[in-house]
Amino acid sequence: MSTAHRAPDLAQPLAAGHASAGGASEPAPRSRTGRRVAGLAVLIGAVAVLTVASVALGARAMDLGQVWAGLTDPASDAYPVVTELRLPRTALGLAAGSALGLAGALMQAMTRNPLADPGLLGVNTGAAAAVVTAAYFLGFSSFTQTIGFAFAGAAIASVACYLIAGAATATPARLALAGAAVTAAGYAYVSAIQLMDAASLETMRFWSVGSLVNAHTAPILPVVVLIGAASAVGILLARPLNALALGDATATGLGVDPRVLRVAGIAAITVLAGTATAVCGPIVFVGLVVPHVVRAFTGPDQNWVLPYSMLTGAAFLLLTDVIGRIAARPAEVQVGIVCAVVGGPFFIYLVSRRKVARL
Amino acid sequence: MTASPLAARQATLGYGRTVISEDLTVEIPEGEFTVIMGPNACGKSTLLKALARMLKPSIGSVLLDGKDIHSQPTRAVARRLGLLPQSPIAPDGITVADLVARGRYPHQGILRQWSADDERVVAEAMRATDIADLSGRGVDELSGGQRQRVWIAMVLAQQTPLLLLDEPTTFLDITHQIEVLDLCAKLHREGRTLVAVLHDLNQAARYATHLIAMRDGAVVAEGAPADIVTAETVEQVFDLPCRIIDDPESGTPLVIPSARARDRV
Numbered sequence: 357m358s359t360a361h362r363a364p365d366l367a368q369p370l371a372a373g374h375a376s377a378g379g380a381s382e383p384a385p386r387s388r389t390g391r392r393v394a395g396l397a398v399l400i401g402a403v404a405v406l407t408v409a410s411v412a413l414g415a416r417a418m419d420l421g422q423v424w425a426g427l428t429d430p431a432s433d434a435y436p437v438v439t440e441l442r443l444p445r446t447a448l449g450l451a452a453g454s455a456l457g458l459a460g461a462l463m464q465a466m467t468r469n470p471l472a473d474p475g476l477l478g479v480n481t482g483a484a485a486a487v488v489t490a491a492y493f494l495g496f497s498s499f500t501q502t503i504g505f506a507f508a509g510a511a512i513a514s515v516a517c518y519l520i521a522g523a524a525t526a527t528p529a530r531l532a533l534a535g536a537a538v539t540a541a542g543y544a545y546v547s548a549i550q551l552m553d554a555a556s557l558e559t560m561r562f563w564s565v566g567s568l569v570n571a572h573t574a575p576i577l578p579v580v581v582l583i584g585a586a587s588a589v590g591i592l593l594a595r596p597l598n599a600l601a602l603g604d605a606t607a608t609g610l611g612v613d614p615r616v617l618r619v620a621g622i623a624a625i626t627v628l629a630g631t632a633t634a635v636c637g638p639i640v641f642v643g644l645v646v647p648h649v650v651r652a653f654t655g656p657d658q659n660w661v662l663p664y665s666m667l668t669g670a671a672f673l674l675l676t677d678v679i680g681r682i683a684a685r686p687a688e689v690q691v692g693i694v695c696a697v698v699g700g701p702f703f704i705y706l707v708s709r710r711k712v713a714r715l
Numbered sequence: 716m717t718a719s720p721l722a723a724r725q726a727t728l729g730y731g732r733t734v735i736s737e738d739l740t741v742e743i744p745e746g747e748f749t750v751i752m753g754p755n756a757c758g759k760s761t762l763l764k765a766l767a768r769m770l771k772p773s774i775g776s777v778l779l780d781g782k783d784i785h786s787q788p789t790r791a792v793a794r795r796l797g798l799l800p801q802s803p804i805a806p807d808g809i810t811v812a813d814l815v816a817r818g819r820y821p822h823q824g825i826l827r828q829w830s831a832d833d834e835r836v837v838a839e840a841m842r843a844t845d846i847a848d849l850s851g852r853g854v855d856e857l858s859g860g861q862r863q864r865v866w867i868a869m870v871l872a873q874q875t876p877l878l879l880l881d882e883p884t885t886f887l888d889i890t891h892q893i894e895v896l897d898l899c900a901k902l903h904r905e906g907r908t909l910v911a912v913l914h915d916l917n918q919a920a921r922y923a924t925h926l927i928a929m930r931d932g933a934v935v936a937e938g939a940p941a942d943i944v945t946a947e948t949v950e951q952v953f954d955l956p957c958r959i960i961d962d963p964e965s966g967t968p969l970v971i972p973s974a975r976a977r978d979r980v
Binding site: 388468592595596598599601602603605606608609610611612613651655656657 | 767768769788789790791792793794796797798799800801802803804805806807808809810813814817818820821823825869870873879881
């Protein structure tokens, strides 16, 4: 048996500086709640600090006075960089990071599969297939031109997964299989087009790593509205998901219709992950790793897991984006690469240290 | 017809194209401890699933309080009817108190979150199942018997007059089987209507106040154990030649498989 609740220190890298409650092998419900509230405060603080860091740090080094001038004085040198580039980039990082964290947590809760991530619904492949289609058949190559296509592709892929898995009769296992099938077919299509057409290959080469660099040209407001609405739906699913965690039969007994819950969950995940992927490209490790780290700290109650995953996802994406901006100055490393470099080994460490938590 | 709180009417039950029961009519008598028994694949678990609205009859209906159970809001049904399925899943790291608290789901809403009333009901359910001192423990650290009592506490926290239990004693050793059945008997004495699927014929005869014996998807016999646990019925249901004696402990019928049964193998 794994003991996810006994490793509070695992949340440390992200909930930086939080006092460990380690050693409490049987946390009483009350102290556990206190710990969760404290952790939430630390996370909010971390997101605030990283937001400031994301606005203040970048390829171009500047002191805080210059940053302030860049925010407040349209005539200053720093204004184009800080207000027109870093501010939208930070907003996108917050929105996309929280969306991916929440989508991953919802996906894992809904499928009771600790290795599930939004990619399981074919979201990434669907978006990639749509982008490559736009590039090959319509000659679109810039990010802004392909956003709408990518979102539509993601949505179509996840609906296709749901239908292939048997719609109302879909079980977690069938969803996973349908997702694998759609992903395989989608990548075959993407590879075929890339092999035929060098321009498509070039478009995909940049799209497929995942980046926040195009934030200044992205439609930030619609993105934030879509992600905000889907997040509200996702958070409302916490209690029925807690019932679903006890098995479909128990959930039914408690008055949750698993079929209705799955439709609502897939809709929320599609909008969350589809929007983030359309604007940033596929950023894979956030949705997979963040919910693991969060559950290790909060325990299995979705009322905590979901908001924690949003905040941790936002903090993680901002952190990796800032690292990518300053690690290779004056060039920058795309956030998708930093996420994989940081997230990959961390995930391996997590899996090897404890058995993957059963859901 | 008597006013039965839960009944199947001319129901055809099955999975996909596989039909398990056809034209099945069963009434669960109010205030009784009903046990559904029969050999493997006789349709007893399927009947329980149908009564618990996990399976919709392709023909016919299941009635809760006289109305089609599938036409009632599922949360409203969950306030009348509790279900302990055969293999519920305990999320990793969940504590006993948290698991029991999840039984309050049908009584809560977006505007009606955790209340003092919920707290009281959960504490009461843990007391009734004798797990109050385990409340802070992780469910995955418990023994099978303790875990089953935790699940029963979760269903009790649902505060339903009707309880359905699908093979609640499977995977437990004999001591814990008896412990769980004694607990069921207590819940019945306190006024709840219980329906359980059980494998063990003698346990069924000892604890049930109403028995439903099934074979090949049909009800073969039903009634009080003393009336229907006869050598003929047992042979008819299980193909098992046997003698029936009085259980020296409880006075209920005790099935003794006949020694000749071995010769048939």
